[in-house]
Amino acid sequence: MLSKRNPQLNAHGELIHLLSIEGLPKAVLTQILDTAGTFLSVNEREVKKVPLLRGKSVFNLFFENSTRTRTTFEIAAKRLSADVLNLDIARSSTAKGESLLDTIANLSAMHADMFVVRHAESGAPYLIAQHVAPHVHVVNAGDGRHAHPTQGLLDMYTIRHYKRDFSNLVVAIVGDIVHSRVARSDIHALTTLGAAEVRAVGPRTLVPGDLAAMGVRVCHDMAEGIRDADVIIMLRLQNERMSGAMLPSAGEFFKNFGLTPEKLALARPDAIVMHPGPINRGVEIDSAVADGRQSVILPQVTFGIAVRMAVMSIIAGNNA
Amino acid sequence: MTTLHLDAEALYAELLARVRALARPDAVLVGIWSGGAWLAERLHRDLGLPGRHGVISSALHRDDFGSRGLSATSDPTALPFAIDDRHVLLIDDVLYTGRTTRAVINELFDFGRPASVTLAVLVDRGGRELPIEPAATAARVTLPPNQRLALTRDEGGRFSFDIETV
Numbered sequence: 001m002l003s004k005r006n007p008q009l010n011a012h013g014e015l016i017h018l019l020s021i022e023g024l025p026k027a028v029l030t031q032i033l034d035t036a037g038t039f040l041s042v043n044e045r046e047v048k049k050v051p052l053l054r055g056k057s058v059f060n061l062f063f064e065n066s067t068r069t070r071t072t073f074e075i076a077a078k079r080l081s082a083d084v085l086n087l088d089i090a091r092s093s094t095a096k097g098e099s100l101l102d103t104i105a106n107l108s109a110m111h112a113d114m115f116v117v118r119h120a121e122s123g124a125p126y127l128i129a130q131h132v133a134p135h136v137h138v139v140n141a142g143d144g145r146h147a148h149p150t151q152g153l154l155d156m157y158t159i160r161h162y163k164r165d166f167s168n169l170v171v172a173i174v175g176d177i178v179h180s181r182v183a184r185s186d187i188h189a190l191t192t193l194g195a196a197e198v199r200a201v202g203p204r205t206l207v208p209g210d211l212a213a214m215g216v217r218v219c220h221d222m223a224e225g226i227r228d229a230d231v232i233i234m235l236r237l238q239n240e241r242m243s244g245a246m247l248p249s250a251g252e253f254f255k256n257f258g259l260t261p262e263k264l265a266l267a268r269p270d271a272i273v274m275h276p277g278p279i280n281r282g283v284e285i286d287s288a289v290a291d292g293r294q295s296v297i298l299p300q301v302t303f304g305i306a307v308r309m310a311v312m313s314i315i316a317g318n319n320a
Numbered sequence: 321m322t323t324l325h326l327d328a329e330a331l332y333a334e335l336l337a338r339v340r341a342l343a344r345p346d347a348v349l350v351g352i353w354s355g356g357a358w359l360a361e362r363l364h365r366d367l368g369l370p371g372r373h374g375v376i377s378s379a380l381h382r383d384d385f386g387s388r389g390l391s392a393t394s395d396p397t398a399l400p401f402a403i404d405d406r407h408v409l410l411i412d413d414v415l416y417t418g419r420t421t422r423a424v425i426n427e428l429f430d431f432g433r434p435a436s437v438t439l440a441v442l443v444d445r446g447g448r449e450l451p452i453e454p455a456a457t458a459a460r461v462t463l464p465p466n467q468r469l470a471l472t473r474d475e476g477g478r479f480s481f482d483i484e485t486v
Contacts, residue, residue, distance in 0.1 A: 038380070047430040047431075052390070
């Protein structure tokens with residue numbers, strides 16, 4: 001039975017779905033990060049596979065394209081010994097007019113044990129979680145502008161890996177915050193884990209002042225936003241936003257908010273630079289920074305597999 | 321009900337003597353987390369073996385994952401040596417059903433192909449559910465199924481046993 005308080009948790013407070021970081025207690029986030037550490041070492045073994053999800057079927061349902069996220073979920077599920085099915089939903093059932101819940105009902109009849117869902121509509125994974133059988137688990141792989149919890153968690157894993165502790169950290173999230181489900185998940189996670197200060201940095205059109213209600217410091221000036229930061233999370237500037245008159249041009253954005261070596265010098269000398277990918281060189285980040293010694297963009301990808309293994313194994317082991 | 325008293329330090333001395341007789345000079349000690357890891361650490365020191373002992377966790381190969389979920393895995397397997405062609409001596413504090421031993425043997429083989437695997441335990445409490453037998457045991461005891469036997473280690477490194485009724 002789904003708990004009324006938070007549909008992600010069972011009556012014992014254990015994680016059964018991962019839909020959003022919002023509302024998850026610190027202990028659950030810490031459990032995921034600790035477990036991910038174990039799985040990171042699995043990737044260094046002779047046999048890079050453990051049998052926790054042996055005999056289980058994981059269905060990757062990507063109603064929206066994302067090669068990288070789908071691939072890392074697929075690798076994670078396979079390293080847990082699950083059978084993985086990738087469904088190109090956008091081009092099949094939905095195109096023929098089948099409703100989301102009918103698609104889920106049909107796949108459930110094929111004995112799916114877990115759905116990994118990416119959908120353009122915020123809340124779609126919640127809807128699915130409310131309708132699946134008690135033994136079926138749902139992971140949100142990004143829904144609309146709402147949440148991308150595994151990206152948020154892998155960002156937290158990366159920060160903890162390099163900085164150990166959150167309590168003294170200043171974290172600057174730079175770019176298109178308002179449209180970013182990654183930013184939202186990061187902000188909730190950083191707040192729960194107790195980061196000292198979270199800054200949302202970008203132009204007024206992409207970082208509205210009311211974001212302060214989420215407990216962040218809003219900065220419309222890049223220098224102010226990244227000065228003395230320990231962690232800088234650059235977001236991808238989504239090209240589709242450019243057409244909506246939210247920005248004058250990509251060149252203008254780079255001039256003001258693109259991360260260059262000169263701007264990075266304002267942050268702490270040991271600051272790390274993160275990015276959820278794919279990066280747009282010369283739009284939000286300079287190549288010298290993306291490839292520089294402070295960049296941890298590629299380790300983020302590696303940690304992402306371990307974090308997704310942790311999420312899938314934890315929820316699969318808990319009953320509704 | 322009679323209270324079972326186990327002198328863990330005396331049992332350790334017994335285990336040390338048996339392991340000394342059993343262990344090949346080129347053997348590596350691998351302790352099963354957590355009690356077995358403490359024993360392996362001390363045996364390794366008392367036997368004057370070179371290098372470091374290994375620690376192994378059953379968490380990723382447990383057969384009760386479906387009902388109990390993922391157990392605490394913040395102390396994962398750490399084998400500071402290659403195990404291919406080595407004689408591995410697994411150490412555990414309490415041997416009961418044998419399921420943990422089965423899980424850690426699977427875990428061990430994820431790292432390579434040892435020449436042999438031998439098991440030494442401080443206490444064998446019977447109740448085996450799998451065909452697993454230790455090569456060395458300091459004591460055999462009989463306990464009702466609702467009692468749990470767990471090794472503890474104080475700050476000075478001295479061992480004692482806790483018996484809990486669950």
